[in-house]
Amino acid sequence: MDNITVLVLADPTEPRLAMLKELPPETGIAVGNSAEAFVRAAPDATVIFNWSLMGDLQREVFRMCPNVEWVHSRSAGLDGLLFPEIVESPVRLTNGSGIYSESLGEFVVGAILYFAKDLRRMIRNQAAGKWEPFDIVEVRGQTVGIVGYGDIGRAVATRVRALGMRVLAVKRHGPPAHQADPLAERIYGPEGLIEMISRSDYVVVAAPLTPETVGMIGEPELAAMKPDAVLINVGRGPVIQEAALVKALSEKRIKGAALDVFDTEPLPEGHPFYKLENVLLSPHCADHTPDWMDQAMRFFLTQFERFRNGEPLRNVVEKKLGY
Numbered sequence: 001m002d003n004i005t006v007l008v009l010a011d012p013t014e015p016r017l018a019m020l021k022e023l024p025p026e027t028g029i030a031v032g033n034s035a036e037a038f039v040r041a042a043p044d045a046t047v048i049f050n051w052s053l054m055g056d057l058q059r060e061v062f063r064m065c066p067n068v069e070w071v072h073s074r075s076a077g078l079d080g081l082l083f084p085e086i087v088e089s090p091v092r093l094t095n096g097s098g099i100y101s102e103s104l105g106e107f108v109v110g111a112i113l114y115f116a117k118d119l120r121r122m123i124r125n126q127a128a129g130k131w132e133p134f135d136i137v138e139v140r141g142q143t144v145g146i147v148g149y150g151d152i153g154r155a156v157a158t159r160v161r162a163l164g165m166r167v168l169a170v171k172r173h174g175p176p177a178h179q180a181d182p183l184a185e186r187i188y189g190p191e192g193l194i195e196m197i198s199r200s201d202y203v204v205v206a207a208p209l210t211p212e213t214v215g216m217i218g219e220p221e222l223a224a225m226k227p228d229a230v231l232i233n234v235g236r237g238p239v240i241q242e243a244a245l246v247k248a249l250s251e252k253r254i255k256g257a258a259l260d261v262f263d264t265e266p267l268p269e270g271h272p273f274y275k276l277e278n279v280l281l282s283p284h285c286a287d288h289t290p291d292w293m294d295q296a297m298r299f300f301l302t303q304f305e306r307f308r309n310g311e312p313l314r315n316v317v318e319k320k321l322g323y
Contacts, residue, residue: 002026004308005044007065009033009058010051017051019297023304035060046070047307049300055080062086070307074296076100076151077236079209082322093317094303098151099295100287104206104234104260105155107286111258112139112160112202114280115230140164145200147217148207148235149187150323156204156234157183168196172212173321198224202232209236210322217241222248228255234286237262246272249279260286 005028010017012031020029030041033053038045042064048071050058058081062068068091073081076097086093114120116137125132144160146153149169157167161183169184170193181187188196193216197203203225207213217231218241225231231254233240242263248254249272256278265284273279289295306313317323 004028004046004304005030005041006047006049006304007032007038007041007045007061008049008051009053009061010049014051016293016297019294019301022301024308033057035064038064043067047072047304050074050081055083059083059085062091070094070313072300072303074300077208078317078322079236082319087319092313093319094313094315095317096296096299097315097323099299100292101151101155103287103289103292104152105159107260107282108156108204108232108234108258109159109163111232111280112144112163112165112230114258115256120277120280139201142166142201143168143199144202144204145196146170146184147193147196147203147205147239148213149184150206150208152206152234153204154183156206160202168199170196194221194224197221198226200229201226202230205231205233205235205239207235207239208323209238212322213239215239215241217245219244222254225254227253230255231257233257233259233261235261237265246276249276252278256280258282260284 003026008031011033030038038061045065046067046069048068050073070092073095076095116139143166146156146169149171167184168186170188172190222244258280260282261284273281303313
């Protein structure tokens with residue numbers, strides 16, 4: 001396929017856009033952060049690349065492109081991008097799933113060890129010049145329950161298994177009952193969520209945000225957690241009912257929570273999470289390695305080559321399922 005026109009939704013000053021020079025010379029490229037920037041190129045566009053802008057603009061630009069065949073989102077999360085026009089269309093939608101999974105898996109391991117070894121207490125005592133030996137928890141033999149067993153969930157499972165931990169998982173569309181998983185002892189359907197949570201010492205939320213997953217971890221699920229269990233969220237903030245989690249943490253009904261994502265970002269000033277001693281707070285940067293943006297752009301370039309050659313694209317989203 002020759003003479004492909006790509007619309008790139010991004011701030012034109014974004015440094016990584018320079019990597020687009022690696023596209024074939026005959027490729028048309030239009031970059032902008034407003035619909036007006038694409039008026040001339042939109043009628044001929046076959047590709048929309050959403051590098052960093054919100055779904056409202058993508059929806060507006062999508063409507064301007066009668067010949068678009070493929071839309072790619074830099075991020076793995078698709079909340080705000082699955083508007084009706086694209087869901088009902090034959091246009092292929094891909095995302096950055098898998099690019100960020102490895103570092104998120106490492107963050108989960110760090111969060112597990114943070115609570116098991118009580119690193120906050122160590123830091124506090126060190127700052128106070130206080131010598132106070134205490135007992136810590138061995139994670140070997142403990143159970144990690146993973147809500148959302150996709151790329152991130154499997155990256156978590158690989159790492160915690162290396163620590164000698166057991167793995168359970170919940171997946172909306174799991175493997176056939178006869179198909180064993182090399183990492184998870186058991187994969188539940190959505191109806192098994194409460195049972196899995198009740199068996200877990202660490203509950204890791206790695207689910208995408210869809211109508212099915214909004215608020216899926218609420219009061220009943222938090223009540224099912226062991227009193228010494230920890231909740232870790234590397235998926236999307238609204239998957240957990242935030243008010244219910246604040247209440248459970250404030251009342252110390254669970255041991256703690258490690259959170260990389262939130263309902264509102266940046267987290268508002270004065271939010272209870274800032275002051276709770278049993279919360280490890282990451283400002284949605286657990287996957288921000290020094291080269292994470294380069295990796296995201298490199299993935300698009302690889303995808304583009306597949307598209308140009310008529311090869312199957314990776315990470316094609318089941319648009320009606322939301323992932």
